[in-house]
Amino acid sequence: MSTWSQAPWSVRGYALLIVLGVILVIIRAHGAVIGLLLFVCIVVVWLRFLLEGSRLVWLATLVLSVLGLAVELIFGTFTYLGLTMGFVGVGLLLLPASRSHFRTSNHVDS
Numbered sequence: 635m636s637t638w639s640q641a642p643w644s645v646r647g648y649a650l651l652i653v654l655g656v657i658l659v660i661i662r663a664h665g666a667v668i669g670l671l672l673f674v675c676i677v678v679v680w681l682r683f684l685l686e687g688s689r690l691v692w693l694a695t696l697v698l699s700v701l702g703l704a705v706e707l708i709f710g711t712f713t714y715l716g717l718t719m720g721f722v723g724v725g726l727l728l729l730p731a732s733r734s735h736f737r738t739s740n741h742v743d744s
Contacts, residue, residue, distance in 0.1 A: 641685045642731035649681045651723050658715075692727065692736040699724050 641649075656677050663670055683691040703720045706712035726732060 644726045644729040644732045648726040689736045
């Protein structure tokens with residue numbers, strides 16, 4: 635199991651991008667507090683496994699990100715901030731440093 639400090643700068647940058655996105659959602663969201671807390675907990679657990687090197691979480695993140703970008707582009711429901719964050723996030727996850735981090739044998743997958 636790798637530690638968070640061993641994650642390359644690109645994966646930590648992606649995590650920071652996601653945290654900034656969560657902060658924006660919390661600022662703009664109006665509704666049940668329990669829903670926001672559940673959302674934050676899910677994101678924190680997801681990022682924990684991503685930073686520790688789980689290849690399965692990395693692949694799921696890439697697939698969901700690309701599908702989300704495709705849906706936004708097809709249906710025209712995007713904001714330029716969301717679209718930019720999506721493309722930057724996918725780019726960070728596909729950098730060679732990120733790919734080699736998830737290629738190593740000491741990851742969290744069960």
